[in-house]
Amino acid sequence: MKPSNEEPYGYYPGCSLEKNALAYNESTSAVANVLGLKFEEVADWNCCGASEYLALDILPAYALISRNLALAASSSGSHSLVAPCSACFLNLSKVDHQMAEVPALASQVNEALAAGGLSYQPGSITIRHLLDVFVNDVGFDRISSLVTHPLYELRVAPYYGCLISRPDYEGVYDSPEYPTGLDHLMTALGAEVVDFPLKTHCCGGHMTQISEPVALELIRRLLQNAHEYDADVIATLCPMCQLNLDVYQEHVNHAFGTNYHIPILYFTQLIGLALGIRAKELGFGREFVSAKRALAKIGKARPAPKKKRKPSKEALPMPQATEVEYR
């Protein structure tokens, strides 16, 4: 649900944005200022438990998450809760969804919340990811109209990761496998978008902590694919994805004898650049793999449209949604 003009978005930054994903937080608020988006942080929110608490104890894990939902629902003025972190987004929407589906679970969670003087009615707020706000509320046209420094010639691989696309409890994304919202958003900024085959594949999540060889292999696959598609940068929307691909990139190079140098940037940082916000305000410089070289590539003028290679005479047509004329 799109909040009315007066109604701010409830905002749940999550632990990562406080520190390791500071660049995400900084760029989000800088961009929000320009676009006039109002985010109201949930007072005294707590950690969502990431993917760890559920492994140990179910009801406390749900109670931990639902405390945030209860606080967000009781704070005046907003019916939506926006999380920029995909893991937080998933946890919040998972609990909201399952409480609605399983009334027995909802009553147990509420019994626990009651001990702290709180309660939460499932469905009373809409849980949203930050990308959803940009794609569906702000819209490509508005963004595009505000672009002052288009990202011409920058080849961006849009990387959604897992938890925004799947399991999509809120049912807002176009596909659990091949979503396109971020692609269109990057196109609106003037960037050259790579049709990134691994756009919703896993960054390794917490596997860096459990089994490093497994994690490094997962990260390698993504970097290899982005490299093969000549991506200058990977645009991400999740602190965990950014951390794994950025911070561990050097380790991947070391372990596999590769030499990848692909900066991993938050999509909000790229929006900020295109809107003409200074790089410093957008948290640039915090990335391990420096974005300087890639950003220097951004062209001054709109590149000439690439000529579509005419298919050879023998070639068979690709499957089409509608009939096309052929001469």
Place this chain on the structure above:
Amino acid sequence: MKQERIGVYVCHCGSNIAGTVDVGQLSSWAADALEKRGVVVARDYKFMCSSLGQELIKSDIVELSLTRVVVAACSPHLHEKTFRTACQQAGLNPYLMEMVSLREHVAWVHSDKALATQKAKALISGAVERVALHEPLDPISVPIEATTLVVGAGISGIQAALEIADAGQKVVLVEREPSIGGHMAQLDKTFPTLDCSACILTPKMVTVGSHPNINLLTWSEVEAVDGFVGQFTVTIRKKARYVREDVCTGCGICMEKCPSKLIDQVYEAGLGYRSAIYRPFPQAIPKYPVIDKANCIYFQRGKCKACQLFCPTTPNAIDFEQEDQILQLTVGNIILATGYDLFDARRIPQYGYGRLANVFSSLEFERLCNAAGPTEGKILLRDGVSQPESVGIIHCVGSRDRNYNNYCSAICCMQSLKFAHLVKERTGAKVTNFYIDIRTPYKDYDEFYQHVLQEKVEFVRGRVAEVTDAARRPGEEGKLIIQVEDTFIGKQRRIPVDMVILSAGIEPRHDSKEVSRKFGISCNGSGFFTELHPKLDPVATMSKGIFIAGCAQGPKDIPASVVQGAAAAARVLGTIQQKSLDLEPVLAQVIDQKCSGCRICSNLCPFNAIGFDLERQISTINPALCQGCGTCVSACPSHAISGTQFSTEQILAQLHGLLAESFNGNGARTQSPAFSQAELV
């Protein structure tokens, strides 16, 4: 009012009813408690439907002078006819019998014997009250028009039309494409015998085209259906061909000269091209081309007329002035054989169809194999030049999957085995089939599987997770990688291939729901037409005189489609033979004086049975179409519709009887969930 003499008969149905309901107690209770309501006899018996059971009823009717009968047994769907006939044989009007569905409504849905027996009492009590108000009725007889309409001229419709025409009756065969033949005309070989599809289909097509008893209407669609069994009035739009059938020789020069070429999405499954004036394939019946107006340069821009210019016949066969024709025909029966749509594999993005060039759909592959197809039968990659050295065939695409279609499409296993054989035979490539289960029932099917196994086709048991071009390790570059769990070894495998064939499933036609409404029949949740009985009446529908055949009824292969086409024809010929048909007299009637002409009823009628008398401004009910469902009776705001056998008085009497027994103060009131206080008011 004269007290009726009612007999109540409780069936044990073996243990089906007797296992859950105390049938002995039930019959003695009925004799006792319902005596003052007119019950003069109540009996229970092991199988009421047996000859001996029927005898019981018959002799009571005669000896005890029964005027009404209540049979508490199974659903009226099954044995209403049996007991009505028994009554009739004993001299009682058959419509003075009422059935209580003890088995389906009580025994099979409850477990507590005491409560179930209590519910049974309530239902019998209601039936006794109601049957007293029944009236003797006589069946309605309608004449049967001998001409039959067959909709859809794929193999099933062709078979049905030929069976009827060969038996000497007239058929109107309507097909919306420019040619008959359907999907079968697109195929190369047919399993399990590998006959050439065209070789076995075209003789039938030719026969249809020249049969004196078949009026073939291609490039035509049914717009409306009115009337009822025996006397349907159908309105058919015969779309303008812009080609004069009386002079066109079918030489094909116009198609060669037409400058507008486009991808043929129908016959070539998107893999080949056709011109704007086209005949889908060389053996098309009829041979005359059609102009596809939306892609014709003359129609769109007002200039061109190349086809007319080059047409060698005199007078010229191209006629841009032609207009659609609307035909009205009377037919006695209708067979719907409208076929299927192929599942659109783009809906499963992880298989890459539409994005990765060398992923092909099953119909695309059929066209690749077909000598009349875009590659003249050469199995080539999308570049149209290279031959694949390795091919992966994925089964169950869009079938057996709750995310898409939760049913088995029935043809894909055999089709995939056929593909594997064709690839092996024609290219020698390495072929791997990916499957969940191999389903090869029916004659010679499993033998075909065995044969393919011996051709060194590889099989991996596992539903494919994804097809990708993202190489991960050496040997994968430039290939399509099929990622799958090989479930026999419990390991994830990545198998690089040059070509992937998706054995896509069968879906109902995109407009099947619309068509079902037009013809007044029903669809299941997926959109396949619903048969009257899944086992015992597989080609009839709830609407008398309308039959279904082929994939429109559910996924099936060619032999099964032919069988259904023939079966539907046999059913139609049977009714034609009878010349007239007795219809159930249980139906709704409009009380003219009360009808305000609001037409609420006509929109609700599931059988399109309610028309409107413009002159008198009232609704009228067609007795032959009305199935007596009662929807209009309850919907009419001015109580202007009454149902014979379900009048308001009868329904209230039944409720009265029912509730009297549900609230008789013995505790059932709070325990019986079937009837709540709320329903009283």
Place this chain on the structure above:
Amino acid sequence: MPSTNVTTIPTDQPDPFVTRSFLEEVVDAVPGDPRLTACLQCGTCGGSCPSGPDMEHTPRQLFAMINAGMRAEVLRSNTPWYCVSCYFCMARCPQKVQITDIMYALKRKAIEDGESRSSSAADAPKFSEAFVNFVENYGRSFELGVAARFHFVQHPGEALKMATSIGIGMMRKGRMDLTPTRIKGVKQLQTILDRARELGGTA
């Protein structure tokens, strides 16, 4: 690492066909109906899993083992701990089995039964515990603390070096705190969590 893929059907207890208790137990440990009994054994999950190649059993195999009552083998498997929660299996499963949620339930059971200690992924629960410990005490996660508690204790040597190098890099880039943040309502949170723990099991 214990030998992988050695699986035995227990012979010292009634056939699981008779009892089916483990299957029911797993089903009960997931909120709602996980649809585990609807599994077709098609392998979509095992084929889709990013860490599938490194799992001792694919999820599909694990489900068959649950069905066969192979409790100890299931709970000792590294599979649930190697689940990266990417939800590919769940999005693609043709039977809509709630696979990721079942994996969480198996992790909880493995810890409860003490079987996780015999797993090749025995360290994994300790990471979760270290993480959760900070959350329970501060209301927020604390990366440096988790790293210290987990890596420095569990992983001497190579891993430690790497963790240290990353830690230093993170601090230089201003991406890591030296001290944890405590929320104001930490007492309230703890009361809620205590009550939840008392209430115990799943719905």
